[in-house]
Amino acid sequence: MTSWTDTEGRADKPLSRIRVLDLTLARAGPTAVRHLADWGADVIRIEPPAGAGASDPVGGSRHGPDFQNLHRNKRAITLNLKTPEGHALFMKLAAGADVIVENMRSTVKTRLGIDYEAVRAVNPRIVYGSISGFGQDGPYAERAGVDQIAQGMGGLMSITGLPGQGPVRVGIPIADLCAGGYLAMGISMALLDREATGQGRWVRTSLLEAMVAMLDFQGARWTMTGEVPEQAGNDHPTGIPTGVFPTADGHVNIAASGQRLWTRFAAAAGLGHLVEDPRFADGAARSRNRAALNALIGEVTATRPSAHWVAVLMEAGVPCGPINSIDQTFADPQVRHLGLAAPVRHAELGEITIVASPLQMTGTTRDIRCAAPDAGEHTEEVLRGLGLDPAEIADLRDRNVI
Template sequence: MPVTTDTPGALDGLRVLDLTQVMAGPFCTMLLADLGADVIKIENPATGDQTRRSWGYPVHGEDSRAFLALNRNKRSVCLDLKNSDELASFHRLVGSADVVVENFRPGVTKRLGVDYETLSALNPRLIYASVSGFGQTGPYADRPGYDLIAQAMSGVMSITGTPGATPVKCGLPVGDLGAGMFCAFGIVAAVHARTRTGEGQYVETSLFEAALAMSVWESTEYWATGQIPQPLGSANRMSAPYQALRTKDGYVTVGANNERLWQRLCEALGLARLQTDPRFVTNTDRMSNRGELAAELETCLASATTDEWVTRLLDAGVPAGPIRDYRQVLDEDPHVQARGMVQEVDHPVEGRVRVLGTPVRMSRTPARIRRHPPLLGEHTEEVLGE
């Protein structure tokens, strides 16, 4: 179905009051905004979102590129929630809202008068979502929420990196971004439930639980074997070979994660003898002898470049790819461009700003970048006037 710039998004008509800042919460509300929701970012008039000023990479204006990366498609309203008149203005906004999202530490919303009990009394259809470090209950509930801490305490850092090396975190903030995605998922589910019941509800998730929930292979390994999962570098816990392997000039990633692909890999490399080698006959054998298998494969792969091997392996039906840096991905990759994963938005201070596109494709109600990341308080009069 052809679509135009006027085609409504999937969440068109959904009004979201966004009390969040930094990463997990703003990522959640940006996902909703990309899908058409009217996200109104409520900010302290003195400071705004922490990432506006205190995080890296300011260019022309005062707002950092970190803020711009997470706040497109939103409107900014300045309200000091500690001021009774401005709190009353926020409460009036709640009456016409569908969703409130917050990521204060547990207990703060109650002190401010913006907690679920208070707001749901004003609007019983309200969906109220909380993102925190460890959740609203439990012995860790009052601890501050940071992605690094969530990765450490959820087990993610214990399996990241190479065997015997210093602990490292996952390169991407999986706790923050994971919590944002899970929260958006919960909000949309609650909106759907409201169509049946007519009632709103409370939704919550945390950085800690998001990181742990992604540990599907690691928990499976522990429960199945009783062994504590260890870091494997680029290898996979459930199959082999499925990892980066050294070539003549770098590395190639190979995904031979079933018997058919294993056989094709051996044939493409001229290593048919490995199919009958007792160390590598089954996937279990190959997993138990990952190091020896990698050495055998890399001896062969050293004869040609990464690009040459990617071409040969793909031609043989074996999943393979090079390791690229972000310059290669963002500036040079034709697939990234074809899929629209790099977008530009006009900003009143920064000019043309590049941002990542949305990875969700919808044929009838597409996600779209409609607004630049807002200036602090840019829409206060507009929204309160509504």
């Protein structure tokens, strides 16, 4: 079993004084909680006991890479919220918590009696974070939310992929991950506000809201000018030339948009004569003649290996980089320097390596303190903290409350 104390490895973290009750499933909610756990929050993950509605963990086994990556730095208890005793224990935990995070359908938490208003009645300082598929209310509120569905409904799949090939999903669960990041940010803001007001807030987002927000300038092209962006493949939709170009041993990304970078790139690539070509004289012309320009660039870049072009263009001050496979990414010297693959010891698996937080800050480290817990690993520890004695805990276990 993973050892844990209230302060172990957390004392220097900015959220070390914050206690979080984690009721999340799937990926978006756990992602939000992971941000809080990584930065010191005392997270208690609450799951149903066996036979009381426990679901399969996202991505497979609890000891697999997905679960271990999602649920590190947490404690875990089992609690049957559908029983009166389980509900009472949850409310006792909620009375002393700072944050609750859930991603149930909007009616489920109300039916269980653990919704924001119910918790606020026992703890007005609670910051209650909710992620849904499409929002807590409205015509789609009761729909189940799945990352790929949100990618499609949010417009992302219509602009991803090569022109004419049809919609393409992004290769990561980007709606889940972005919604989780947005919720963690909202929770942090609400905690900061609570220092001034003494009152908690209900913080909400959804996969759909996160996906539409992540459209960013592509969305603004529609909202401001009525332009519907289309698939641009590996080409940047507005900055030209920016895209993927063939090399003698693979491909590189080159970003040479804007007149200054275009001129530098052309000179470094031996294409200086194209700067005076009226087809490529300015950004508008290069946009109109994108295909011809990309073909001319590709003819040249294909003659030398990727490493050559990265070195030459970096020397010229033109952004350029290789297109790595995942193993190449983690072998990259800058990725290794940044410590983005972090070790942690698991009681059964030994030392494992998972993906570190992308944040760094002075005065603390972003080390992973604790591997993802087994189901109910800390149940007795947490209940003892509520004042229950061993006989009471054993009775609750016998009755499948925990």
